Amino acid sequence: MVNCVVRNWQGEDAGQAELDLKVANEENAAHIVHRALRRQMNNARQGTASSKTRAEVRGGGRKPWRQKGTGRARAGSSRSPLWRGGGVIFGPKPRSYATKMNRKERRLALRTAFTSRTEDLVVVEDFGDNLSRPKTKDLLEAMGRWGVAAGSKTLLILADKHDTIYLSARNVEKLKLILASNLNVYDLLAADQIVVTQSAIAKIQEVYSD
Missing domain, CATH: 3.40.1370.10 (Ribosomal protein L4/L1)
Known part of the structure; x- marks a missing residue:
């Protein structure tokens, strides 16, 4: 008391x-x-942070150049996470942070x-x-x-x-x-x-x- x-x-x-x-x-x-x-x-x-994966980024459907013969590294999409403007690897997605007690x-x-x-x-x-x-x-x-x-x-x-x-x-x-x-x-x-x-x-x- x-x-x-x-x-x-x-x-x-x-x-x-x-x-x-x-x-x-x-x-x-x-x-x-x-x-x-x-x-x-x-x-x-809020848990509303969200980034786009390579599948969600607009564009990148066309192969940038042919597979062989150019001398450059092979590439299948210009939206690869390795490229500028590409998707994000393991980026944040909407989620709930709610904790129970x-x-x-x-x-x-x-x-x-x-x-x-x-x-x-x-x-x-x-x-x-x-x-x-x-x-x-x-x-x-x-x-x-x-x-x-x-x-x-x-x-x-x-x-x-x-x-x-x-x-x-x-x-x-x-x-x-x-x-x-x-x-x-x-x-x-x-x-x-x-x-x-x-x-x-x-x-x-x-x-x-x-």
């Missing part, structure tokens, strides 16, 4: 939040998180990755009501009061979609906003600091507790 200090809109301590998630043991933690990260990155690949392992890796970032975790009270209208400046000032370093890669986790917060955060460089139900290993590991609302902590506890 991890206890986190909750900060209000002004950056003052406003209580405690508990996070109790089942994580992988210390021996296997790095391995299972690495597998989940590799799976996510592999599944993001059991659902229980994926969720265990996600919980482990999230718990490993508790030192960089900033828990705040729900602040949607403090933004009467979309205002990037107000959000940045609040993040400064919470102790988020300016210019750092920050992940902001909300329990539910909030239009005002989204509009205030979308133009901030190096700030990514996601919902608690859409957590992923890559974003958790890539961020320098993680800001999560109190309701998002409760939702993470509810959704990923098993």
Whole structure:
């Protein structure tokens, strides 16, 4: 169980939040998180790279010169991989990079990755009501009061979609906003600091507790 200090809109301590998630043991933690990260990155690949073999390149049906008597090496097609403009030997073809991983392992890796970032975790009270209208400046000032370093890669986790917060955060460089139900290993590991609302902590506890 991890206890986190909750900060209000002004950056003052406003209580405690508990996070109790089942994580992988210390021996296997790095391995299972690495597998989940590799799976996510592999599944993001399109796999659409494609090159043409000598059979697919346009032209080359005519024999360039007769077989014997010219003094040159024999050639049957100008689209040979040895020729300029010819086909490609063992070139890339469309393929799937999808990597499988059991659902229980994926969720265990996600919980482990999230718990490993508790030192960089900033828990705040729900602040949607403090933004009467979309205002990037107000959000940045609040993040400064919470102790988020300016210019750092920050992940902001909300329990539910909030239009005002989204509009205030979308133009901030190096700030990514996601919902608690859409957590992923890559974003958790890539961020320098993680800001999560109190309701998002409760939702993470509810959704990923098993």
